[in-house]
Amino acid sequence: AIEVNMNKPEGRMPAYTFGYDKPVVGDCKVAYINQTEAELITEMFTRLKNNEGYASIVRDWRLRGIKTKTGRDVTIHSLKRMARNKKYIGVIEMHKSYKEDVRSEKKKTDPSEWIVTYRDDLRIIDDKLFYDVQDILDNRKRPIDKKCLVRDRPFTSIIKCGCCGK
Numbered sequence: 001a002i003e004v005n006m007n008k009p010e011g012r013m014p015a016y017t018f019g020y021d022k023p024v025v026g027d028c029k030v031a032y033i034n035q036t037e038a039e040l041i042t043e044m045f046t047r048l049k050n051n052e053g054y055a056s057i058v059r060d061w062r063l064r065g066i067k068t069k070t071g072r073d074v075t076i077h078s079l080k081r082m083a084r085n086k087k088y089i090g091v092i093e094m095h096k097s098y099k100e101d102v103r104s105e106k107k108k109t110d111p112s113e114w115i116v117t118y119r120d121d122l123r124i125i126d127d128k129l130f131y132d133v134q135d136i137l138d139n140r141k142r143p144i145d146k147k148c149l150v151r152d153r154p155f156t157s158i159i160k161c162g163c164c165g166k
Contacts, residue, residue: 016069018082019124031122038124040066041088044079045125048133054079083137089130090123091116 019041022031040061047057054076061074068078086093094115 017085017087018069018078019088020122033122033124041082041124044082045088045129045133048083048136049129051136083133086130087122088124089127090119090121092119092122 017031019034019037020031021034044057048054057079058074058076066074068074082088094117
């Protein structure tokens with residue numbers, strides 16, 4: 001059933017994607033933009049572009065009473081997933097992982113095997129904002145070269161603790 005849905009021209013949208021509503025009444029499976037949540041998505045991407053951290057956004061959203069689609073509190077992990085989700089620019093990527101059977105582990109597929117659908121009607125933010133945020137997030141992950149760190153502690157070899165000697 002999943003493969004049949006993935007091969008449909010409109011793609012497969014999960015029911016619990018923040019920013020979208022998907023009615024499950026009868027045979028209706030068309031997703032549409034939830035304007036209230038779309039404003040929050042735009043706000044999140046703008047704040048991330050201004051180098052604001054996930055923790056401050058989570059703190060603010062919790063104070064405002066914003067919940068996820070399942071009614072839980074917003075977490076840093078949920079914001080990280082939203083920040084990397086290409087659905088917000090109208091690109092639905094499917095078949096990124098699969099299971100051979102119920103008991104097996106998920107396996108990632110090669111990007112050349114992904115099924116990609118472009119839906120401009122589901123676009124919440126523009127490409128420039130999305131990819132600017134991706135660059136900022138990628139730069140945050142780069143490891144720091146420890147040789148370049150300057151240690152400005154001139155008295156560490158002079159001052160000793162009277163109790164423990166450290």
